[in-house]
Amino acid sequence: MALIKCKECGKKVSNKAEVCVGCGYPIKLKKGSSTIEMTKKSLKLQLFISKYTMWLSVIIAFVFMMIIDEMTIVEEKYHNYFTYTLIAMGVNIFWYFLTKIRIWWNHD
Secondary structure (H helix, E strand, C coil): CCEEECCCCCCEEECCCCECCCCCCECCCCCCHHHHHHHHHHHHHHHHHHHHHHHHHHHHHHHHHHHHHHCCCCCHHHHHHHHHHHHHHHHHHHHHHHHHHHHHHHCC
C-alpha cells in the first residue's frame, strides 16, 4: 500500500482507496473514468462562466436602471439596452441552473 497525492485537494491517501477522504475525488480510476473527469472539468468551467456572466448582467442592468432613473426624457435606445440586458440575465440564470442540474446528474 502506497500513499499518493490527491489530484483535487493534495492530501495523501492510500492508492487502494476508491475516493479521497478529504474531498471525495475518485482515486481508483474505473474504465472510462477519464472521460467522466473531462466532462466534470467542462461542467465546472461552464458553471464558473455562467455564474460570473450572470452577475455581470445584473450589474449592467443595475447601471441601466440608474441611467434611466436619472434621465428626465428617456431615450428609446436605453430601454432597448435594458431589455437586452434582462434577456441576457435570464439566459445566464437558465444556463447556470441547467449546469447545476447537469453536474448533479453526472455525479457518481
